[in-house]
Amino acid sequence: MKAISLTALGAAAFLSVSSAHAADVELRLSHWVPPTHPIQTLGIEPWVESIKQASNGRINITIFPAQQLGAAPDHYDMARDGIADITYTNPGYQAGRFPIYSLAEIPFHASNGKQAAKALHNWYAPLAEIEMSDVKFCLINPHDPGTLHSKTQVKVPSDISGMNVRPAHATMARFVNLLGGASVQVPAPEAREALAKGTADAITFPWNSIYIFGIDSETKFHLDMPFYISSQMLLLNKGMYDGLAPEDRQVIDDHCTPDWSQKFSTGWADNEYSGRQKMIDSPDHTVYTPTDDEIGQWREASKPLIEAWKEDVKAKGQDPEKIYADYVSALKELDSLF
Template identity: 30%
Template sequence: MSNISFSFAPDFCFSKLFSTLILSLTASVSLVACGGAETKGANSDEVIVLRMSHFLPAPAAMNTDALEPWAKKIEEESKGRLKIVNFPGSTLSKADETYDAAVNGKVDIGMQLQGYSSGRFPLSQIAELPGMSNSAAQMSCIMQTLYDNGTISSEYEDSHVLALYGNGPGVLHSNKPIAKPEDMKGLRIRRPSAVAGDILESMGAAPVGIPANDIYTSLQRGVVDGLSLQWDAVPVFRVDELVKNHTNIPFYSSGFVLNMNKAKYDSLPDDLKKVLDDNSGMVFSKMVGEVISAMDVEALQAARDTGSNIIDIPDPLNNPAWSGPLKQGTQKYLDSISQTGVDADAIYKKVQEVSASCKV
């Protein structure tokens, strides 16, 4: 048998293998140090779940025709990496605490009326005053524009605002017909915000603060004699089952904010932030405004078709019977803001200018 030695070959192979491993490890470390985190953010298959909370019932058209399609669109555009889980009906946060729930991280995204947090968004609520808006599309444009141009943005610095939008005009629904302000004297009327409350009080009513989810039982038990509410919400909260008198008078409009926890938004990779950004702001506001405007028309027509008693007062600010109380309520609200040192009249004029530019 030959005495050929193989001692050289294993030593050579081991040396070559060791050198290859060192080079590979060095390359890997270099990749991480030179942008590995960014690469991971852009290419990660991890699914990021965002919990969205709001007070609307699950069957509400705003939920089924706006919020859910919006969440689905974001999931599709993120290729499944961003998933918004919808929690309607105040299941994660109370109706008047949802904005703060998003600020504090209890939820990731929240949707709330500014009017539910009394005194928290005084400048934003100037847009709710009589004569500012005649449709959800117009109110949504007004709210988002006021945020974008900086008029009201200071009120939301503790949160990442996805969008602001608004409802159609709030009108009156009552157990007895209301054709003039005197007909409201002594009536307990549910109000959604301080702005609407001031105006109702100026018309002789006794405003009562009740969450939207308690409207039906409050009417049923006689806690209130009527309420102020936009048309699209009438079937949502089953008001049409209990009330057959409707005064179709646009005397205020409600604003909404869709906000997100700041830290959660900041933690997202840039490409996922872009997906959210592309579907937020005026894009979201316009979409929602169109959905709600269509629902308002449908709900009003349904009330007419079922024979409800509808009293139309289309232009109350120029109606001799109604203009006085409405202007009185408006001035009362503006005076309350002026007392804090803010030039409420100047902001009121800005809102009027934006209202004119958003008219549809």
């Protein structure tokens, strides 16, 4: 009986240790797009699975999509405050809060999403310690360059005058206003409704997400140029990160690298680019390629954004000339400068 009891106790202890190991780290990841969106299926899910495998199952991450834990603009604060352990955050949803990173939102810089993701990570990782010090920066996820989609045709900057445009982020809102338009600020999940109700006449959006969010029924004209990127991030709660065991913290570090930014972004970039060809092939859509002169007009119209950005960064005590030069250099180095 004594031998049986010892055996039972040993088995119970083994099960207890095994159960504890299986649930060593349970994390919650929050984002704000549908669970079927490529951000989740081609970016977040492979990243989560890789962490689980690399930690031998010690780290389990549960995904909460579609604003289940909080509204899209709140995701930075959700990471800071521990409402979620990891959040998918668009810094541009909060105007003026992250002036350094808003450089990535100025149009006509990034020519693609894949290499640009790695370039952005290389450029911004040390700068994140300056303006995002209350969270742990992990990786960057831009979409492949989006463009302007509208109910009536837009070819040159002056066509924006008098239009209501749903901008991708704060910098694009500033650009719309600069061109004489009015910005309609709604998160991506609410964009279709704004267009359907006539609150907005146009939207800046990546190509295939127009289909994913059902906006293709509302916008029929599309400007064929790498207009802008909206560059999201994965951010971690610092308390959670600092509290991990060293071996688990190393697993997270290994998944918060420039290479992972590119890997995380590749599937979504390819998916978004595929929407462009769908629209070209569709008889219901008009895709317009601007001339060199028209591209020049767009570039010229965007110059005040760069000057305003420099003033914002200077006001924060940073050197905008160096930061801008480093940004352009990082894009050039990875062949992703427009």
